[in-house]
Amino acid sequence: MNEFSFIDKSLATVFITLFVVALGFGVILPVLPFFTERLALGEGVSSDQITFHIGFLTSVYPFFQMLFAPLWGRWSDRVGRKSLMLMGIAGFVAMQLLIGVATSIWLLYLARIIGGIFTSAIIPVGYALISDLTSADKRSLGIALGGTSYSLGVVVGPFIGGLLSQRDWHWNLEWGHFLINGYSIPFFFLAIIGLLLFPLINKGLQNGVFLLAEKPKRSRGATWYQIVRDLFPLLFLSFIYQIALTLFEAVFSIFSKNELQYNAVTIGYGFMVCALVMALLQPLVVSTRIKKIISGRKQITLGFGIFGVGVLLLLLTDQLLYVFLFIGLLAAGGAFITPNVTSLISLKGEKVAGEALGIQKSTDSLGQVIGPIIGSWLLTLNTFLPYLLTGIMVLLVAGYLLISKKFMTVYGSD
Structure with a gap:
C-alpha cells in the first residue's frame, strides 16, 4: 500500500494552512528591517533604537504565541x-493588512x-487535527508532513517577500494614518x-470531524499542571531544541x-539549506520502513x-x-526530533491532545524568545561561545537520552 494513501482532503487542507502561516513568517524576514527603519526614521528614532525595535518586533510575535497557544489548544478540545x-x-x-498600511512603529x-x-x-x-485524522501508526508521518508544509513555507516566504517588496510598483497612496x-x-x-x-477550510x-461527533470529555482534575507533569520530559526536549x-x-x-x-545573499542560502533539509527529511525519517x-x-x-555535532562543526x-554541509547536518538532526516529539505528545495527551499540543x-515559543536573547548575549562575550555551548548542551541531552531507561519505557513507544 502507498505510504501516503491516508492523506485525504481534510489533511491536505491542514497542510496547506500550515504552509500559508509559515509563508507569513518567512515573507517578513527580509522586509522587516527595511520596513521598521522606514517607519522609525519617520518618527525620529535613532539607529540604535531601530536595532532595538527590530529585535523586539521579532520577539513579540512568539511571545504572544507562547501566552495564547495553550488557550487555543484547550478551546479546540472543547468546541x-x-x-x-x-x-x-x-x-x-488582519495582521497582514495592518502591516501593509502601517505608518508608525506602534x-x-x-x-x-x-x-x-x-x-x-x-x-x-492544526497538529491536533492531524492527530484526529490519523491512526497511531501514521501519526508521526502525518505530523512530519505538517512539518514539511511549514518548512516549505519558511523557504518560499523570504523569496516572495524580497521579490514583491523590491519591485517598483509606483504606488504611494496615503490617507490619514495609513500608507500603501x-x-x-x-x-x-x-x-x-x-x-x-x-x-x-x-x-x-x-464539521462532523472537527466539531467531533464524540467530544472528548475532559477528565476531572485534568489541569494544565497535570498535563505538563505527565508530558514534562517531552516538553522539555521540545523546549531545548527550540x-x-x-x-x-x-x-x-x-x-x-x-x-x-x-554577504546577505549567501547567508540567505544558508537558511534555505536548513529549511529544505528539514522539509525533505521529516516524512522520510518517520516512514513505516525507517521506523x-x-x-x-x-x-x-x-x-x-x-x-x-553539526553546530560544533560550524566552528x-x-x-x-x-x-552548508554542517547546516544540513544539524537540520537533519532537527528532522529526527520534531515529528517524533510532537507525535509522542499527541499520543500521550490522548483526549486532551489539542491542549497538550x-x-x-x-x-x-518560550524557547524561540529565549534562544536569540541568549545567543546575542553570548556573542558579546566571545564570538565562538554561542555555538560551543549550544553544541555541548544538545550533546548532553543526547547522552542522557541514550542512558535513560525511564525515557525508553515511558516515552519510547510510538
Whole structure:
C-alpha cells in the first residue's frame, strides 16, 4: 500500500494552512528591517533604537504565541477545531493588512501582537487535527508532513517577500494614518491568500470531524499542571531544541558576516539549506520502513546527537561548502526530533491532545524568545561561545537520552 494513501482532503487542507502561516513568517524576514527603519526614521528614532525595535518586533510575535497557544489548544478540545482554524486565519489576514498600511512603529507592534495571538491557534490546532485524522501508526508521518508544509513555507516566504517588496510598483497612496507603497505589496498578497483559505477550510474540514461527533470529555482534575507533569520530559526536549535552533538562526547572520565574511545573499542560502533539509527529511525519517529500523525514541536521541555535532562543526571551517554541509547536518538532526516529539505528545495527551499540543507550542515559543536573547548575549562575550555551548548542551541531552531507561519505557513507544 502507498505510504501516503491516508492523506485525504481534510489533511491536505491542514497542510496547506500550515504552509500559508509559515509563508507569513518567512515573507517578513527580509522586509522587516527595511520596513521598521522606514517607519522609525519617520518618527525620529535613532539607529540604535531601530536595532532595538527590530529585535523586539521579532520577539513579540512568539511571545504572544507562547501566552495564547495553550488557550487555543484547550478551546479546540472543547468546541472543536474548525472554528478555531477560521479564527486563526482571520487574525492572520488582519495582521497582514495592518502591516501593509502601517505608518508608525506602534501600528507594526499592534499587527505583530494580533498575529502572535491568532496564529498561535493554527499550529497546535492544526497538529491536533492531524492527530484526529490519523491512526497511531501514521501519526508521526502525518505530523512530519505538517512539518514539511511549514518548512516549505519558511523557504518560499523570504523569496516572495524580497521579490514583491523590491519591485517598483509606483504606488504611494496615503490617507490619514495609513500608507500603501511598495513595502505593502507582500502583505496584501498574503492577506489575499489568507482570504482564499476561508472557503477551502469550510469545504475541506467537515464539521462532523472537527466539531467531533464524540467530544472528548475532559477528565476531572485534568489541569494544565497535570498535563505538563505527565508530558514534562517531552516538553522539555521540545523546549531545548527550540532554544538551540533559534539561537543558531539568530547568531548565524552575525557570525557569518563578521567571522566568515559572507554577504546577505549567501547567508540567505544558508537558511534555505536548513529549511529544505528539514522539509525533505521529516516524512522520510518517520516512514513505516525507517521506523521498523529505528524507533521514534531512538530517532530523537540520534537527532540531538546529530544536531549537536553539526553546530560544533560550524566552528571549524569558513569554507562555504562545508558550512552548508554542517547546516544540513544539524537540520537533519532537527528532522529526527520534531515529528517524533510532537507525535509522542499527541499520543500521550490522548483526549486532551489539542491542549497538550497547545502547551507544546507555548514552550516552543518560550524557547524561540529565549534562544536569540541568549545567543546575542553570548556573542558579546566571545564570538565562538554561542555555538560551543549550544553544541555541548544538545550533546548532553543526547547522552542522557541514550542512558535513560525511564525515557525508553515511558516515552519510547510510538
